[in-house]
Amino acid sequence: MTQRIAQVAIDIPLARLFDYRTADAGPGDIGRRVIVPFGRGRAEGLQVGILVALVEMNACDAGAPETTLKPLHSIDRDLAPLPANLIELAHFAADYYQFPLGATLLGFLPPALRQLQFRVPPPLAYRLTEAGRRHSATLKSNARAQQALAVQLNGGAQTREALAPFHTLLSRWLKEGWVEACHPRAETAPSLTPPLTDEQATTLEALRQAPGFGVHLVHGITGSGKTEVYLQRSADLMAAGQQVLILVPEIHLTPQFTERILNRFPDRRIVLLHSLLADGERLAAWLACQRGEADIVLGTRLALFAPLTRLGLIVVAEEHDTSYKQGEGLRYSARDLAIWRARQANAQILLGSATPALETWHNGQRGRYQQHTLSARAIRGAALPEIRLVDTRTDRPRQGLTRTLTEAIEAGLKRGEQSLVFINRRGYAPALVCNACQHIVDCPRCTAHQVLHRGPQGDRLLCHYCGHEQAVPPICPDCGSHDLRAGGQGTQRVEEALAERFPEARILRVDRDSTRRKGAFAAMRDAIQRHEVDLIVGTQILAKGHDFPNLTQVGIIGADHALQAPDFRASERLFAQLMQVSGRAGRAEKSGTVWIQTQWPQHPLFVALRRHDYAGFAQHTLRERRESGLPPFMHLALLRAEATRMASAIAFLEAAKACLPSPDSVTLFDPVPALITRIAHHERAQLLVQSTRREALQAYLKHWMPLLKALPARGVRWSLDVDPSEF
Numbered sequence: 069m070t071q072r073i074a075q076v077a078i079d080i081p082l083a084r085l086f087d088y089r090t091a092d093a094g095p096g097d098i099g100r101r102v103i104v105p106f107g108r109g110r111a112e113g114l115q116v117g118i119l120v121a122l123v124e125m126n127a128c129d130a131g132a133p134e135t136t137l138k139p140l141h142s143i144d145r146d147l148a149p150l151p152a153n154l155i156e157l158a159h160f161a162a163d164y165y166q167f168p169l170g171a172t173l174l175g176f177l178p179p180a181l182r183q184l185q186f187r188v189p190p191p192l193a194y195r196l197t198e199a200g201r202r203h204s205a206t207l208k209s210n211a212r213a214q215q216a217l218a219v220q221l222n223g224g225a226q227t228r229e230a231l232a233p234f235h236t237l238l239s240r241w242l243k244e245g246w247v248e249a250c251h252p253r254a255e256t257a258p259s260l261t262p263p264l265t266d267e268q269a270t271t272l273e274a275l276r277q278a279p280g281f282g283v284h285l286v287h288g289i290t291g292s293g294k295t296e297v298y299l300q301r302s303a304d305l306m307a308a309g310q311q312v313l314i315l316v317p318e319i320h321l322t323p324q325f326t327e328r329i330l331n332r333f334p335d336r337r338i339v340l341l342h343s344l345l346a347d348g349e350r351l352a353a354w355l356a357c358q359r360g361e362a363d364i365v366l367g368t369r370l371a372l373f374a375p376l377t378r379l380g381l382i383v384v385a386e387e388h389d390t391s392y393k394q395g396e397g398l399r400y401s402a403r404d405l406a407i408w409r410a411r412q413a414n415a416q417i418l419l420g421s422a423t424p425a426l427e428t429w430h431n432g433q434r435g436r437y438q439q440h441t442l443s444a445r446a447i448r449g450a451a452l453p454e455i456r457l458v459d460t461r462t463d464r465p466r467q468g469l470t471r472t473l474t475e476a477i478e479a480g481l482k483r484g485e486q487s488l489v490f491i492n493r494r495g496y497a498p499a500l501v502c503n504a505c506q507h508i509v510d511c512p513r514c515t516a517h518q519v520l521h522r523g524p525q526g527d528r529l530l531c532h533y534c535g536h537e538q539a540v541p542p543i544c545p546d547c548g549s550h551d552l553r554a555g556g557q558g559t560q561r562v563e564e565a566l567a568e569r570f571p572e573a574r575i576l577r578v579d580r581d582s583t584r585r586k587g588a589f590a591a592m593r594d595a596i597q598r599h600e601v602d603l604i605v606g607t608q609i610l611a612k613g614h615d616f617p618n619l620t621q622v623g624i625i626g627a628d629h630a631l632q633a634p635d636f637r638a639s640e641r642l643f644a645q646l647m648q649v650s651g652r653a654g655r656a657e658k659s660g661t662v663w664i665q666t667q668w669p670q671h672p673l674f675v676a677l678r679r680h681d682y683a684g685f686a687q688h689t690l691r692e693r694r695e696s697g698l699p700p701f702m703h704l705a706l707l708r709a710e711a712t713r714m715a716s717a718i719a720f721l722e723a724a725k726a727c728l729p730s731p732d733s734v735t736l737f738d739p740v741p742a743l744i745t746r747i748a749h750h751e752r753a754q755l756l757v758q759s760t761r762r763e764a765l766q767a768y769l770k771h772w773m774p775l776l777k778a779l780p781a782r783g784v785r786w787s788l789d790v791d792p793s794e795f
């Protein structure tokens with residue numbers, strides 16, 4: 069007699085599947101959500117899992133599990149099973165990032181489906197099916213209610229509210245398959261397809277000539293019309309019955325991009341998928357994908373895990389953006405997994421950016437990715453902004469602003485044009501300094517300075533790492549002096565300085581603090597577009613793709629801090645950020661000017677930036693990376709450990725290093741304290757593993773991980789980050 073065993077993935081930190089007895093599960097149930105008993109004795113409870121495989125076992129075999137295995141509690145057959153391609157993706161991701169399969173796979177589901185019970189939100193609208201149309205044609209004249217329903221549905225998709233009078237009839241028609249759920253039809257006519265520039269046309273043609281899997285780097289400066297290429301290629305593939313997945317870094321910061329896609333394809337089912345959706349909305353969006361109704365899925369990194377079976381195109385917009393890398397749990401790179409998923413689906417993938425990640429650029433240069441260049445702005449006559457460097461050694465800033473920048477802002481105001489002062493530090497000042505002894509007030513919980521914030525209740529000190537907040541001390545905690553001052557500039561202080569200098573100007577500050585309230589960011593963006601403000605002080609929130617037609621000048625403060633950062637990726641990020649924020653200056657008829665305040669005007673990064681020369685910057689930086697043995701010429705993994713005592717964290721990492729000797733192709737460094745040594749009373753340390761060959765690194769990690777899990781780790785929290793983006 070054989071016994072059928074269900075292998076179930078459960079969201080727990082063990083890298084294996086769990087076996088359950090089952091009598092009624094069949095091959096068609098693989099990928100289904102199941103409920104299983106888990107735990108022992110009084111701790112036993114029910115857990116949500118995914119049925120990943122079925123195996124037959126002979127009950128007469130030695131060690132037959134029949135008596136010891138618990139039975140499956142239930143199989144959720146109301147939902148379609150997860151497509152096999154998604155389960156394969158989970159296997160790959162779990163394996164590559166050394167994360168438990170169960171936690172990986174369950175993490176693909178929307179939060180509502182990870183609960184034991186959930187409620188499917190009703191569809192927003194319904195329409196007739198082909199069968200429904202045939203049925204309507206055969207209705208007898210005395211079937212009054214049915215006639216009325218048919219008449220209404222013949223007018224096109226109807227919202228749930230509009231069909232409320234037919235409540236009972238509607239459920240019957242749904243059951244018969246005469247109506248189906250659909251997206252409420254947009255009222256707008258599709259927006260027009262603009263004429264293409266030569267470069268756009270060439271790129272599009274090249275993409276059409278290379279159907280199927282292929283990685284395409286669309287390298288285009290700000291305003292060169294990358295989006296138009298994405299849209300027309302999407303239209304091609306949807307016309308062929310395929311689905312399109314479009315990933316963006318942060319959806320609430322790019323509303324114009326979203327609107328453009330919605331307006332272009334009003335008759336297509338476009339599903340938004342991101343973490344800002346309420347649980348019910350996210351479930352509804354996910355189910356629309358699962359039922360195959362979505363034509364376009366537009367979302368943040370988590371949208372990569374949408375269940376899609378007709379995927380033909382993936383677009384990764386702003387592919388260099390660091391928010392594609394997840395910082396906890398499954399520490400995946402959505403861009404890298406997107407390439408894997410495209411290959412799996414034999415889909416085309418477009419990586420778009422004005423400043424590609426150096427890894428991506430390197431792959432383009434050596435021909436692994438096909439490279440397309442958009443070097444001209446799509447709007448005729450729109451010139452690139454002129455970039456000028458202001459030497460702060462001779463033009464000393466006051467309150468953060470040099471004379472050159474102040475005069476430029478003044479001239480802009482006289483011309484009736486907007487200026488943006490970009491500074492990537494929020495708060496009033498990054499430090500509170502004692503004038504007597506130069507002591508800087510640190511967070512009591514972290515090895516970081518407290519940031520001075522000015523609020524309605526007066527000044528406060530805030531830690532940007534752990535959130536610790538305290539009042540400003542009346543005297544220096546070190547020497548008792550009363551002479552404390554704000555050191556350096558934050559957005560609030562620059563706003564204050566501008567208000568003093570230009571009392572007539574309307575000034576708006578846009579940073580994480582001022583946009584915390586829901587809808588605040590959109591309101592501010594509209595105010596800038598309607599020219600209700602003259603001067604804007606903003607952080608990187610404003611750097612992403614927004615069109616501000618009257619904004620002609622950008623002043624950049626504090627870029628030198630980023631140049632000095634110890635992270636080897638700091639200059640790559642700074643270049644990307646400065647290119648992006650420069651792109652805000654002068655888009656349409658008005659040409660723009662960018663002023664960068666720096667004490668190193670000869671720095672190669674600024675020299676390349678002045679020429680808008682990403683390729684030159686990339687070549688220079690890649691040469692440096694090659695010489696210092698850094699990515700993309702090296703593959704990295706970082707083992708992090710934290711504990712209340714540094715010695716425990718280091719001891720754990722020492723043991724980790726000792727537990728598996730590395731082959732010659734893999735190097736393990738000595739454990740070191742992390743850059744920010746302490747956060748919220750936790751001491752942090754790390755150990756770097758590297759190899760010039762990805763396969764060698766992967767093979768090592770695969771053997772290492774089980775040994776790490778077996779190490780005693782009392783009081784130590786640790787995690788492994790493959791291809792880390794932060795150090």
Ligand SMILES: [Zn+2]
Nearest residue numbers: 502505544547
């Ligand atoms: Zn002091």
Ligand SMILES: [Zn+2]
Nearest residue numbers: 511514531534
């Ligand atoms: Zn802190």
